[in-house]
Amino acid sequence: MRTTEHVTHVIDGDTFTTSGHGAKVRLERVNAPETGQPGYQEAKDELARLTLHRQAIVETKAHDAYGRRVAQVWRQFDGMDVNNAMRAHLGQGVGRSFGFRGY
Numbered sequence: 091m092r093t094t095e096h097v098t099h100v101i102d103g104d105t106f107t108t109s110g111h112g113a114k115v116r117l118e119r120v121n122a123p124e125t126g127q128p129g130y131q132e133a134k135d136e137l138a139r140l141t142l143h144r145q146a147i148v149e150t151k152a153h154d155a156y157g158r159r160v161a162q163v164w165r166q167f168d169g170m171d172v173n174n175a176m177r178a179h180l181g182q183g184v185g186r187s188f189g190f191r192g193y
Contacts, residue, residue: 092149094166097141103133103176105158106141108148114158118151120176129180136179140165140172 095108095115103122107114122133145166150159163172 092147094145095148097144097146100134100138100142102130103137103180106137108146114156115148115150115163116154116158116160117173117176118160118162120173120180122176122180133176133180137172137176140170140175146172 093110095110097106098109099107101107101114102124104117104120105114117137122137123130141163147164147166148159149162151162152160154160164170165172
C-alpha cells in the first residue's frame with residue numbers, strides 16, 4: 091500500500107517518522123550506523139537532507155520486530171528513490187549496506 095506522508099523527524103540514517111501515521115518508517119534494504127557508531131551523524135544528516143519536512147511516497151512492505159513499517163520510499167516532488175540514494179551514500183564509506191534478509 092502506497093501513501094503520501096510528510097516526514098516530520100529523522101531518527102537515524104534509515105528511520106524517520108511521519109505526520110500521517112506517526113509510526114516509524116524503516117527504509118527497506120538500508121542499514122545505517124546506529125547511535126555511537128562511526129558514520130551515524132553523517133548518515134542521519136543525509137537522510138534529513140533528502141526527506142525532512144518533505145512529502146514522501148511510502149510503500150509499506152512489512153513490519154519489523156520493533157513495530158516499524160519497513161518501506162520503499164520516494165520523494166514526492168521529484169520521484170527520487172530515497173532507499174537507493176541512502177544505499178549509495180552508505181556505500182561511499184559512511185556506513186554499510188547489504189541485501190534484505192527479512193525483518
